[in-house]
Amino acid sequence: MARTEQGAGSREQFIPAQYQPPLPLKQLIIPEGSEGAGDRMELDVLIVGAGPAGLACAIELARLAKVDGTELNIGVLEKAEALGEHSLSGAVVNPRAFRELFPDLKDADFPFRAPVVKEAVYLLTAAGKWRLPTPPSMRNHGNYVASLCEIVRWLGTKTEELGVTVFTGFPAAQLLVRDSAVVGVRTAPAGLDREGKPTPGGAAPNDLVANVTALAEGTRGLLAQAWCEWQRVPSENPQIFALGVKELWETKQSLDRVIHTLGWPLPRDAFGGSFVYPLEPNLVALGLVVGLDYRDAALDVHLLLQRFKQHPLVRALLAGGEMIEWGAKTIPEGGFYSLPERRSGAGVVLLGDAAGFVDVPSLKGIHYAMQSGMYAARAIFQNLKNGSALTEYDGSVNASYVAADLYRTRNMRLAFRDGFYWGGIQAALMTLTGGRFPNGKYRMHADAEVARRSSPGLRPGSAEKVDAVFKSGNSTRDTIPSHLVALKDVPAEVARFYSHMCPAGVYEAAESGLRINAPNCVDCKATDVLGPRWTPREGGSGPKYKRM
Numbered sequence: 001m002a003r004t005e006q007g008a009g010s011r012e013q014f015i016p017a018q019y020q021p022p023l024p025l026k027q028l029i030i031p032e033g034s035e036g037a038g039d040r041m042e043l044d045v046l047i048v049g050a051g052p053a054g055l056a057c058a059i060e061l062a063r064l065a066k067v068d069g070t071e072l073n074i075g076v077l078e079k080a081e082a083l084g085e086h087s088l089s090g091a092v093v094n095p096r097a098f099r100e101l102f103p104d105l106k107d108a109d110f111p112f113r114a115p116v117v118k119e120a121v122y123l124l125t126a127a128g129k130w131r132l133p134t135p136p137s138m139r140n141h142g143n144y145v146a147s148l149c150e151i152v153r154w155l156g157t158k159t160e161e162l163g164v165t166v167f168t169g170f171p172a173a174q175l176l177v178r179d180s181a182v183v184g185v186r187t188a189p190a191g192l193d194r195e196g197k198p199t200p201g202g203a204a205p206n207d208l209v210a211n212v213t214a215l216a217e218g219t220r221g222l223l224a225q226a227w228c229e230w231q232r233v234p235s236e237n238p239q240i241f242a243l244g245v246k247e248l249w250e251t252k253q254s255l256d257r258v259i260h261t262l263g264w265p266l267p268r269d270a271f272g273g274s275f276v277y278p279l280e281p282n283l284v285a286l287g288l289v290v291g292l293d294y295r296d297a298a299l300d301v302h303l304l305l306q307r308f309k310q311h312p313l314v315r316a317l318l319a320g321g322e323m324i325e326w327g328a329k330t331i332p333e334g335g336f337y338s339l340p341e342r343r344s345g346a347g348v349v350l351l352g353d354a355a356g357f358v359d360v361p362s363l364k365g366i367h368y369a370m371q372s373g374m375y376a377a378r379a380i381f382q383n384l385k386n387g388s389a390l391t392e393y394d395g396s397v398n399a400s401y402v403a404a405d406l407y408r409t410r411n412m413r414l415a416f417r418d419g420f421y422w423g424g425i426q427a428a429l430m431t432l433t434g435g436r437f438p439n440g441k442y443r444m445h446a447d448a449e450v451a452r453r454s455s456p457g458l459r460p461g462s463a464e465k466v467d468a469v470f471k472s473g474n475s476t477r478d479t480i481p482s483h484l485v486a487l488k489d490v491p492a493e494v495a496r497f498y499s500h501m502c503p504a505g506v507y508e509a510a511e512s513g514l515r516i517n518a519p520n521c522v523d524c525k526a527t528d529v530l531g532p533r534w535t536p537r538e539g540g541s542g543p544k545y546k547r548m
């Protein structure tokens, strides 16, 4: 068992990776035909995850088949009980991929709330603010404010209109394989008791087999991770993540612009910032995003968001208003150098956030996810029709604006590993040189490998988060078995670190050890990055977001 170490300044340090169970590959990757499944279904193409990536893939594929007069049996699996309920984003959306996917529609037909007409970027101190010139990466003229839940529901309707079957409430839990090829997935069982035993009303897992399986599970995709590890697909840097905590407010005051802030309330050795977006003049989405390579073990993104709301800039906007929804989700932040070397293999492709297609300086992933879905659909269609290789998908992405955009900002997020101010100066130079400064690549550690400082601020519990979880709509069955896999004995300070890290108050550092209140989990996946492993649980568990 690893121990905490004395670090610089004689404060105790520990490395989260030393307390993290390994990815259970033997459990996640099983031979086709393994015992234990209930029903078996055969499809041509199976898509795991009904986010923008998975749904854009399904739409493009169904349309290609229709134009060609080919019959294709396409299925989409989604763990949320209804479409969009596990979707959370900012969101300011670049409409580029929508326009390509729906060439006959106008921007006004898309499920956007409003065009961005004004924007402002501020550097905050505890009580003050400086307006900064908007960096090119944060200019949003021509983009639209939207709710990802609404986008997903709209894309879902288009998908079903094309004859694709969307199975909601069905999490994929295991990859079915034959030799080194992926041939489908096995879903998670439902109706287990607390000890994991089947109950009379429960349901066994189902096997869905397909010629091609597209993994579009979003951030920290479990099966995508397992496939990369199993097939030893490297990336130049490990993937790194940020945690975003978001609230939706009905306000008395109206907001006429998109706002981003940097600085307070984040410590200088953490990377991140806030967003405040008007969905309607009196409906505001606001959130705080913080890189999970922060050094202070007591840092708590949920609490920092509560502090952020006390800043005069935000307090005035929220005065008299009401918080109507709350949620949290991670974002893959590593960019170009964290992309898996290939995003295709025998019988499988990786899309969207599951592959890491996010540009952090502009906080954009939705149009990259959709675009990757469309490229994958075209490669899958050709693969099924004439046997061409799925590597054509990699070729399309590599030759596209998706790879070019990520390459342009390749070191920007990474520069902030050296702290806020030095990172900011380097990022400015990168912007001025179009990404050419510095020559080379910043090396990163996985977030769990970054040493954490224990500090006197470490508190034992997180009861105040339970109210927030209520606003996520989470009504997971109380008697569900825990889907979070922790080491048996973790030191008290590591348990406290988990309790700060988890925005939903799932972890508690009790005298008897780490207590896990698993039903509270909102599937943000921060735990899988830094602590106990996340695994899929009974379908329909977790949040029920409406307009996140």
Ligand SMILES: Cc1cc2nc3c(=O)[nH]c(=O)nc-3n(C[C@H](O)[C@H](O)[C@H](O)COP(=O)(O)OP(=O)(O)OC[C@H]3O[C@@H](n4cnc5c(N)ncnc54)[C@H](O)[C@@H]3O)c2cc1C
Residues within 6 Å of the ligand: 048, 049, 050, 051, 052, 053, 054, 077, 078, 079, 080, 084, 086, 087, 088, 089, 090, 091, 092, 093, 094, 148, 170, 171, 172, 173, 216, 217, 218, 219, 221, 222, 244, 245, 246, 287, 289, 328, 329, 330, 331, 351, 352, 353, 354, 357, 358, 363, 364, 365, 366, 367, 369, 536
């Ligand atoms: C706080 C925050 C702010 C953001 N702001 C913006 C923004 O302003 N603009 C922008 O463009 N992007 C933004 N992003 C990024 C953007 O939301 C993502 O890049 C985008 O949603 C990725 O789409 P996706 O389809 O790959 O994944 P997701 O949207 O995450 O969809 C994945 C789907 O797969 C499902 N799933 C996962 N695992 C399984 C499983 N095992 N079985 C079945 N289903 C599964 C999930 O429930 C989910 O519905 C933001 C992200 C966050 C967290």
Ligand code: SF4
Residues within 6 Å of the ligand: 484, 501, 502, 503, 504, 505, 506, 520, 521, 522, 523, 524, 525, 526, 527, 528, 534
């Ligand atoms: S347990 Fe993990 S995945 Fe669930 S809400 Fe907490 S940090 Fe997020």
